[in-house]
Amino acid sequence: MIQFVIFFIWLAVDFKLVLNSPTLGSKDNPRLLSKGIIYGGFEYPVYQKHSVFFYHEDSEEMYVGGTNFVLKLDVEGSHIMENFSLKAPDQQHCQDGQCENVITVIEKFQDSMFVCGTNGNKPQCWKLFSSVNNQSLEIVDSYEGMGISPFVYTHNAISLTVEGDLYSAAPLDTDGSSLQFRRKAGSRTNVWMYDNWISEPTFISATWVEQREEPDNEKIYIFFREKNSDHNPEADPLISRIARVCKVDEGGSKRFFQNMWTSFLKARLVCGFPEKSLYFNHLRDIFVVHAKDWVDTRVYGLFTSSWNATAVCIYTIGKIEDVFENSTFKGYNKNIPKPRPGTCVKNSRNLPLATVNMVKDYPEMNDWVESIHQTAPFYVSSNNYTKIAVDRVQAADGCMHNILLLATDSGKIHKVLEAGEEPFIISETQLSSHSTVQSMKLDSKKKKLVVGFSEKISIIDLQRCQEYNQSCADCVLARDPYCVWTEFGCTPTVTGGIQNILDGNRSVCQPSDEEQKQVNRTKRETDSSSTVDLGTAHSVPLSVPFYLSCPIDSYHAVYTWEHTGQSSPCLQMQSNCLHLIPAMTQENYGGYECVSKERDYTKVVKTYQLKQQTIQDTNRNTDGSNGNLIIQSASAVVPQITWITLTLAVTVSGIFR
Template sequence: MFRAQERRCAGLARRPPLPLLLLLLPPLLRCAAAPRTASPRILTAALGEKKFQFDTTEKHIAVYHEQGSSSVLVGAENKLYYYNFENSTRHVEPFGVNRSKSMCRNPEEATNYLTLVGKYQGKVLICGTNACQPTCWNWVDGKKESGISAQSLAPFGLNKNAVVFIDGNDIYSTVKKYQYNGRIPRFRRVRGSTELYTSDTVMNNPQFVKIVAIKQEEAYNNKIYYFFREDNPDWPRNPLAPRKISRVAQLCKGDRGGSGSFSAAKWTTLLKATLLCVDSATNRHFDWLQDVFIIESDHWFETKIYGLFSNEWGYSAVCSYSVGDISERFQTSPLKNYSGKIPAVRPGECLKGDQQTPPETFKVVDSYPEVALQMNGKIIFYSKHHYHQIGVHEVQAANGVTYSVLYLATDKGSIHKVVVLPKGAMNILEIQPFQSHAVILSMILDHSRNELFVASADEMVQVPMATCGAYKNNCESCVLSRDPYCGWINEKCTSIYEHDNGTVLQSLSHDVPQDICASSDYRPPSRDSSSDYVKNVTVTPQSRHFLNCSEESHYANYTWYHKDRPVAHCSSGHHHCLHFIDNMTDELYGIYSCTSQEDWFNQTVKTEYLLKPSEGVSFRYAASVGWASMPSLSFWLGFLHMIAVVLIIR
């Protein structure tokens, strides 16, 4: 039944011609009330956020932020932005090009996109496309200087498959070395130790996602892991298999290439494994890796890898993996489709000192780079929203327990704040960092400052992780938020960083005790009691009117009451609770109250007093429009706004 209703709603969500809106209003309102996956509270303007505007709308940005700093560097087209959020210091450095010396075949590409901004050998390294002549500079004391060769450090034009990772003196890159050859993407080590690249046979049309470095007890065992998607070789033979498959590949940092001429410049320790993210409760598979985030541990094998995946329906899931499990899988799994004898030096094994991988080992791993056993992740969170970036922060709450908080960037330009609780993850807050709808191009977490740095094509915003003002200043809303950053103290919902942990009241569980706020004199409100603010609204008789109650917590149910009688009910999971009055009659005037109920907590969130105008006002209104029952311009504007709201909800 729900699926049929969902299909009807999907059809109605297509924007109809304006004359049909009145006919479609009743089914649209029914669709607005259809059950949906619960969403978090909405924070439209992040409390305590700071921002700065770019000079123009940028097609591409590359953001560098040093942990603990209040400043950012943003590489853009033909310019570099510097901004300090503490003292509002701002500087724009030009990085223009000489179009007459352009090497681009397309004149529109004769520009300089700064694609890499990072710390290398104690200096800030900046590299850009430079009109198809990639160039690097150093940024020293607020000035640009000539830098190292940009070969494989910057692409010749904008390329989404270009990933560069700096690890100490080594730089790893997926950027091709030459402009008009090298069509097969490769993974390279381009600076530092011996330059190496992957064989053309070990990946099948890869799309690179992330590169990370993992240190182990013995330096010779240090690894580079890179994450990517590639065409599934099983798909043509098995039509039910996904066309794309997500992978993790391992390389030994100490890899020096092979001893033979064919393998001397190639990685010889590469192995790859399939990453699986499956919701066992529903058997939903999420095959499309979107992003990866690493939470390092003092013990390398406990380091967590969070993978953000999506499926063909646009739904998303977060799965976690431990580096220890991945390392063991690479060390113990047989090779897929290989039935021969394993060489003395096992494929993927890191060697001490100056030893090189023997030819017999390289021959096996070059032909059979995939391990047979797949990596099954532990599903942390599942949602019908489509996310494309992930950040993870571990925060110690007032009870001394550390909780993982996921920050998930949606395709609608908002960030969902998800806390992982003992009984499962809970989506507690939606942060809308920008004034208007904009795609999030970059999201960086500062773990020491407890802040997010979020960028769109127009601006960079600094958002505090502790946005406790979103939960109102009552104890119930504060503790029901389940936000590990926030607690109730001194009659205020406050950041735990501003007070001693032992004095803060929190409840970080799905089942919040009803008496937790006993000292706040909790009592359910009367249906006709007014909230702190009552809005008086004059409504003409026989006209149409709608009441709109914005839902702050989407784990709550909202109900409109009139004369202690419910007139509209909205289940959790929407942005607005609407009540439409088709024909205003005498008995419909009076006080309307919108109340929310979340678990055991009830509160009145909005009250409107609908008043009947005086006869003189009604006469003047009728004279101006021709007849009294005709809706006013303000009504039509409000009505169209409501329709837009309903369509947005869908």
């Protein structure tokens, strides 16, 4: 036992135990974890406290706003195409970065890029055009930015452009108050909200849903959370909301509600377990997947709860509209006037006073907007997700599948398949080790995800099929609609490739000679006299502690070590499975196989053959110990693991007593 502890003390110098590795065999964790940080993209010369993107997937360029600058980068984000400096004017007595111009808005507005920033606590906007020599951007005009950009970048703000109109929500006061959603500029009349409609809001997102057959009936949907009017001590202090206004709304008449929304309605956005009265009330992010038929447009909401869990709930615009069109109005028990409050009309200034008054005093729906799964969120996780994007991917059979791309607060991206009613967590990619995601944009056409951090912009290829390239079974079990198995290995999806996205059943694969060989080997009893190739060979002296290692290819699999007909579980260490031998005896020699089993697929990941090594007297220390030999035999084995701590030495030594 002393030798065993000495062995692990030596290991502690070079290795480190990672205690929070995902549990093997659990589908609540990503199936595949990237082996280290994915590098590439664009690195800022100075860390950015805040960044904002504008990126259209039909373009070959992206715009990035940071502190005192706007950059135009190539589509790969690797080099600067144009650069513009937007510094705030010098001011006296500047403190805590108040003279900085942190860019908070970049939108395509009318015929130019429209950029707004804090401008030293005096929000300002600019129209930017590429200069004639294409070397830098130039300002054509500037505008006051109050109500579009916040005074301070940490204050809440959103923006949206629709058919030449700019919608925004940003504080009108330096303390972050007077926050409401407005149509701020463009061809239509400027309109804003009535103060009593919302209470201390945090706006998350706004989106426009087109209705090509009835354009005058199109709505702008606003997602936010606000202070709960229920003062019960057990009630959550925040409540999540969806509101809507009509695109054609021009405000009320000159005598009543002039320049106020006449179509504003709001409803509670519910995500949780209604039967248990457990709700995720903290809306964090929204992503909208538009459909050909507008009623099928999907809204993916990312929520957190008071018990530190995160959930994704999915809604359809059809069901959302059903609430707004058919629910009764909270607090109102009289006859509903006509036209119904919230109805889109071409001339809102001519609406009857009764309709406008009801919008003014009773804008909230009685019914709640429930997710399509009703009884539970689509996905619940202990991960602290902060951003969401959703891609539509066409599989080899022509069917469409939705992939959720979720950013964690620790710089990771999880790729999650929407597999019918349940999520399937395909993979985890580490992009940064020391900052959270500031902004995220999806390019569905190029199948890339652009992710902004304080130190860099990372661009992920969503078709990382080489990670499942070991066999057809590995490719199919991944259930990744971006990838199929072909004669060239696991490749980006093409018609005719081998896939099984619905359940990952590998029966679609033709068993290759190698796969059949692996199946046969798992059934064979291995011993030291076997004449077949048993993999890596090591000569190890008697009484020496020793360990074997094999890589973890899938965290949904269960790994075991097979030796002379006996099976033992692996000791999970970061991205490897270990088998520890406290002191070599005659029974420990022979063949070892590291075997993984995922669903009905069993494969041999790695094999070893251990043979006895004769100890020569000249190798012994003066005290008769063979400590040097212990170190030599141990260091000759497996370099893949990163570190093991002394904590493990104590724990494992207890196991083998």
